[in-house]
Amino acid sequence: MGDSFIMIIAIMVAVVIMFVFPLMTFAGRTDDISQLTAQSAVTEFADQARSIGKITPESYNQLVQTLTATGNTYDVEIEVKVLDENPGKKTVQVEREKIGENVYYSIFTAQILETISPDTNSEDDAKPYLLKEGDMVVVKVKNVSPTLYQQLASWFNIYTISADAGGIVTATGKA
């Protein structure tokens, strides 16, 4: 009775060592690569938007494609902080370049997607979303479907693959 019990335990340990451990190791590395891909795709997307002053449908599609190629599903969040120069202008005492006296309002993913990736039912064509010098753009991605590693390691690890990038827009975009 005792020997059979130890045998079962030994088989279970062997299964864990021979199958689950290698699987977890390789799944973990795959996640590292996915994380890296996500980070570089997001940085490239944000830097391009900042330097040309617009978020183009092509660059958004490219971002989504690169992310999808990792085999995971991601939630892409884009936030544009639009600089409103008018309040600073109405009184000449405030410093426009000073931090804290600029007024920003935010535009979020859904509003941006209406322009760059409209519904197929919509009559509008996909157009670039224009930004101006001084605006800020922030892009965040987060995986929503659990990866193999996350499923295997869910009982001791709750991290997700996520990446973000952003910064100030350096040139006003052309239509």
Next chain:
Amino acid sequence: MKLQHLSIIFVIIILPISLVLSSYVDSRVKTLNLQISYDTKLYNSTYDAIKAFQLNTINSGTSNLADSKLRDIEASINSFYNSMQNNFSMNGYNKEALQNHVPALVYTLYDGYYMYSPYENTVNDTGEYVGEGTGEYVSDVKPYVYYSCRYVQGTTDVVIGYTLDSYVTIKGRAGGEFVNLRGYLLSDVKNVTGGNIQYRGVDIEKEQLTERLLLNEARGYENVPYRKVNGVKYYYYDNGNGIADENDFYRIENGSVKNTRVIPMTSGIQETGATDYYERAKDFIVNNASAQEYYQDAIELKNNIIRLGLDNLKVGNAVDERGNPIDWNVANTDIKIFEELKNTGSDSKSRIEDETSQFNSHRMDVIKYTIEKNLSVAIANFNKVSTATSEFGMPKLRDYEWDKLTQNIGMISFLQGLNIGGKLYNGYTVVTNNKNEEYVAEESIYMETTSDNTFHRAQDADLENYNESDILGGYFNIDYERKTIDIVTQEADGTEIVKSQYYYPREATGCYHSIIAQEDVQDFKLKDWLTTGNAKQKNIAKRYYTALARERQGLYRVEEAF
């Protein structure tokens, strides 16, 4: 063999593989993350540098003059290194260490570029030539390089200087004479009876422009008529007697108001004999004919090009400094550079000033060629100077980056040879700027409306909802930026106090659609409105093209300063 033994052998094999693989992937991830973070740091530092250049040029009335521009460039380079030092200090690099890894900084300006890179100084402290190969290497701004190209065809031998728009300078021999032409290339401009000038069938008229200025503290802010000539705005400010006299003309130089002489000129000849001298000077400023002059100059340039046979020059006639033909990598080298000048509004062919024109694509090729040629040499030569162990080479710029550079003032920065673990960093950044006094791009003209005192982008869909009389006109985007002016006031005891005051040359606020949010901006060409638009659209287009012409005519140009 027992199952347990099998497991242990398996673990002995797989564990090292997994550990090595894991550490390899980790190091690659770190390297790439470091590369991404360096890219962003370089980008941010370059932006800081171009922003410093922008702020300096906006606030300096003499920023266009060559030595002043050099000063602005040097200040901008300092900003770049300061910002780099701040950004990279966490990685253990100081300014000197970074300088060893920056092979070149390039400022692409309106008609040429400055390059900051080390070069061999073959002259010693006492001014003696010490010979090549023995001089000291110093980092500094090299002489200005124009976007120019030489063309040889039969007896015609000219150098054409290009710019970010359709302005060209042509120097050399053509049609049996020495030529020195300059001006904007425009198709479909003509003189019509009655002395008017038409661009694409629309009459270009004189304008009455004013700026809100505080010239006299007692009188407060007033709308003062002005005209911009060769980069300087001249103001007519009546001192209260209602008659134009010598005390009524001003200019603002680096924030301080200066009394100035204004001399009316006709075709470059000074009109000093006239008795109504000051009245004419007043008329020169108040009734601004800069836009008309812009188009008139374009007509003259076009006529001269055709008269001298320069319209036969082909892309394939371009030669390098040794006289060898330049390989442009284009399918057809028989394209005539100025052929599109002759296209009129009635044909469907592209006009020379359009983005889609053959002239424009050749212009971009020339700019790219002149930058690439010098830059690749400068970067390769950096190997002699740098103490870094890496091999420096010019990276290949992407097409969209060249597009940006050939349409805007910009800066290219390079950073190479930093160790990022497993490989050496080799990065570059292109940052452009479209808010400066160097160049009037088509997007730099904003339309102002009077009913709500706002300014809009010219392609704002909302503009059509305004009445024709509400549209005041077009203005340069710089005029909506804050400037400083020094006001001198006298105290009771007679001492003079200088007070600096901020002001906006134009008071209007940005339209929330097209300026703040950049939405509702239509992607059609405004030019089409000139010919096919309805009355309202035509009026907008006419005012826009008048403003564009006026601002371009008012830019500082070296050739016109003498």
